[in-house]
Amino acid sequence: MTSTSPIKIKDIDRMSLLKARVSNKAEQPSWEAKITDNPITDAFDENIVVHPGLGSMPIAPDQIPAELERLTSIPRSQPKTTAYINVPFCETRCLYCMFYIKPYRKEESKKYADTLIKEMQLWADKRVIQTEPVHAVYFGGGTPTALEAPDIQRIVEAVRKYLPLAKDCEITFEGRLSNFGYDKMEAAINGGANRFSLGVQSFDTKIRQAVGRRSTKEELKSQLKQLLSFNQATVVVDLIYGFPYQTLETWMEDLSIVDELGLDGADCYHLRVFPGSPLFKYIQNGKLPAGPDHALKAAMFTKSIEMLQGMHWNRLSISHWGRTTRERNFYNYYAKSRSDCLAFGPGAGGVLHGYSYMMHRKVEDWSNLVEQGIKPVAMLMAPPKDWCLSRAISENMELNYLNPKKLSAEFNADLSALWAPVLSNWQEAGLMEKEGDFYNLTIAGQFWQTRLTQLLMETIKSR
Template identity: 45%
Template sequence: WTEEAESYFEKVPPFVRPMAKRGVETYARSKGIEVVTPELIRLAKEKSMGKKKKNDEGSEKKPGNWGDMNRSTSRIHPEISTFFAKEGVDALRYAFEKKTAVHAGVGGTYLEKEQVMETWAECSAKVDHSKRRTVYIHTPFCRSHCRFCGFYMYKLEKDSSRIYSHGLLHEISLASETAAVQDEPIHAVYFGGGTPTDLEAGDLEKLLEGVHKYLPLSNDCEITIEGRVDNFTDAKIDACLRGGANRFSLGVQTFDTKVRRLMGRRAKREEILELLGKLCDRNQASVVIDLIYGFPNQTMDIWLEDVRTFIEDTELDGCDMYQLNVFNGGPLANAIEEGKVPQAADIPTQAEMFSVGRQMAQDARLNRLSLCHWGRSSRER
């Protein structure tokens, strides 16, 4: 890295610098370049953001939800025009060309490094009188980067679990003394990621114990551990339950083994059903899963089988049905552009998948709790 490149890189928000730096260096190696300059950083950025030079026919138009992931706002497409629907068409399939965000309602901008602690002190000193309050605790590690995921940050290393959980507990203890945390009860705690179930069993239990020790939890507080099937061992399940977790949310995405392998998921259909059965048989926590529609090679028949499997072959308490997003510069986008993976489903096809999934849930008399979440039992709120 030249001095100019290092200086230029200071403009990148601190918490994304490690990931961005790896991306620049990967791009440099792919081009056989040994020295990183500001110009190379610019080229790497354009590559990661999916920018293409216009040809005589204009910019390339891609089917499906292709876009640039903004981690601070969750937005994919910032243009205001995306909020205006087309008229005179089948609304579900053709009113909009793309989604505008990964998650609704998320907003905000990055803070400069020197502003972080001052802003946190100001916010945490204010009493929060919200009637329903949630704590989100992030785990930024994964054992591997699945092709479709836009939230991967760091690979789990040997001591990552111990070091991170120790620091996290310390931060929770400090935050617990603030007015914003202590003055009203907390009704839900969500361990998300990344992959929280990639943490060691002992660390998971300590974090859960710390949440109970330091946070003013309500008597009916819902405590969710997010994870995936691979490496979610019996020891980790038991540790979570001992620590007080009462809800598990697993990213199954699809039960089809071939589609799963294409997307970088490790567990087979049989292994998924075995783990889900274990969790349900313990009967100590709500168990829900995510399913995604629109994957490459995921036909309508495969999607119907995914939804049928959830409804008929499991005793799960709930399920989310999410639309696939393809992030420019991500593993899935690169694989599609390089011809290694077929195109993802276009918007009309995804709309049809959502429609039939919704109808199957309705026919099974599931309770629709939000736009894309269904509950089967009274446990799922």
């Protein structure tokens, strides 16, 4: 949710979190939802952001090489693995974006691809790479589709050469449709990409162009039809609600278009306007109107469920929908699970045995280290004791439920008792409904799912 005055939960005495109601009746526990007639808008204060601050411990920079050596000598043990490759360039910066790193110049493409392939070679013979299959690869950014066609093909081929991909591995190429012509589409498919995820955000030309996107509605539709005509890969688009000028009507038209086009899937995301983003400043300075308010965003969220379900789309996770069975949404789901993630490219983040790590973000730093034969890891964090349980909570909640009994058995902990007051409150507030051992999220609960997940993660610190 958008925040102007974040409260940092990590500043609160963590051990007292669940006891707050008992020890101090005036203090409301952070997980306590308001009991109202309209939980989708009123269950929590939208201006409070919960950062669960899971307690990861940074590894001292001089110990990172030895620790990486140890971690990469151990075979992966989680049931699924993903790989994330970051392409750090964009032709232009979209006003709302916090992932922007560097402007794209045509001459950067070959050098980037050469360096990325060398980076993959650095870990290619490590046990952590070779011992188990990789189930989903994601080329993200940035804008992978900005690269030149021969380099697109080379980097997708390199992934297939240097990583032990499962036979049914999902290989997603992300990007935008401006400057993604036939030659680049063909190069990605020839390289082995079997899924495209394109950032449409909105088909409405005025809305798109107000926030820095270039293509018109007609151009987008024509390019998506061209990509679909290959009939060689899954094609999904991102839609976002929360932009200036967006209305319920423009949002409904976007949802209708993705169905009419015959896409395999669509992701519906809620826009957070971060205070550091250009869009925040544009709105502050009056250059653009504010986007939909909280109530309208809740209506848009509800409408996306009504319309997509009404058109017989399948809900694959909280934000992800499939129209055809070709769409599996592997990467997006496993990225939020306890899976390992192998990371490559400047600014890429990964996970090995619960340790999270991040590559140098500056392209030059990343490139110089790779040229010296050094895996360019800038940051390594040791996992907190409950990282696996936290991820297991996320795995449940991404699929719109919580099963405390099953989690208790798996983690040898009485989570049912720990969460009893929380889940009782959330049921009373209309955020969850109990069905057997499952606590299913209502539509209001789904709207608040990120908050509920973070709050559950926060509660387990008091165990």
